[in-house]
Amino acid sequence: MLVRDIMTSPAITVRAGAKIPEVARLLRAHQISGMPVLDDDGALLGIVTDHDLILRNAPVREPRYFAILSGYIPLSLEEHRHYKEQLRHTMAVTAGDMTEPGVPTVTPETPLEQAMELMxxxxxxxxxxxxNNEVVGVVTRTDLVRLIEKLEGAVDPEATAQEVASEPVLSGLCEVILYVQEMSVMVHFYRDQLGLRVEEPADVADLSGESWVVFETGATKLALHSGGQQRPGESAPMLVFAVADLAAARTLLVERGVTLEEPFEAAPGVLVCHGRDPEGNPLALEQR
Structure with a gap:
């Protein structure tokens, strides 16, 4: 999934020269919490938010200083930084005066997982x-919450594996695995994509120095490797499921349209079974 699939477009923007009352009016009229600030040529300068407006009108708190000789040293650098920021906002007359440069940006083709990590x-x-350096939309936390609502509602949490077996989710999860490096991101934003219950992030194991996410359905648990391994002769990485019961896991995935070969002993005490999901992507089951 890409940013263009969820972004709000066109974006509500404001020119850097807009006065503060105009900024407040736009935020209220469109019921948004922030918007991009553009220069006279339409180039992005940064963003302005409702927090900036509140900070501009809040009482200024002077930081505490330690007097030494004829100088003053702030007791807290963070307190001093906040004081300087609030002074700048208090003296602001236009949107540009409140804008912080260097805001992170994405493109319509940016993988959604990358945008999630930034946020x-x-x-x-x-x-x-x-x-092409033109603001064509924005991605907000509301956009992500809307997506999560759709994902959470896509699969009945009480549904059995058989009831969701026909859903083409394995290949979609494969794409997610290839993009996402932080396992916590995948757990929070892609739970239930296999139609299986996902254990809480605290229960995600770190096996042999690698990150895994644990899915379960009934008594069967599958620990899915975040990166995958490369099978000789294959161009795409495999999804590798670590399982306690290879036979039960085989039954579960075959019900979902996965084609599996006969298991073999890859090493003493290690059973491996290779296969492909309904889209032809390679995967493997591993029982130790």
Whole structure:
């Protein structure tokens, strides 16, 4: 999935020279919490948010200083930074005066997983979407919450594996695995994509120094490797499921349209079974 699939477009924007009352009016009229700020040529300068407006009108708190000789040293650098930021906002007359440069941006073709990782930073509440340096949309936390609502509602949490067996989710998950490096991102944004219950992030194991996410249905659990391995002669990485019961896992995945070969002993005490999902992507089951 790409940014263009969920972004809000066209974006509500404001010129850098817009006065503060105009900024407040636009935010209220469109019921948004922020918007990109553009220069006279339409180039992105940054964003302005409702937080900026509140900070501009809040009482200014002077930081505490330690007097030494004829100088003053702030006791807290963070407190001093906040004071300087608030002074700048208090003296602001236009949207451009409040704009912080260097805001993260994405393009319509940016993988959604990358945008999600950027927005894990609590300071990043909006991502302007640029196409040839032109603002064509924005991705907000509301857009992501809307997506999560759709994903969470796509599969009945009480549904059995057989009831969702016909859904073409394995190949979609494969694409997610290839893009996502942080397992926590996949757990939070892609749970239930196999139609299986996903254990809480605290239960995600780190097996042999590698990250795994654990799916379960009934008594069967499958630990899915985040990166995959390369099978000789294959151009695409495999999805590797670590399982405690190879026979039960085989039954579960065959019900979902997965084609599996006969298992073999890859090493003493290690059973491996190769196969392909309904889209032809390679996968493997591994029992130790």
């Amino acid at each position: 894990l930073d609590p300071k990043v509440t909006m991502l302007p979407v640029l196409d």
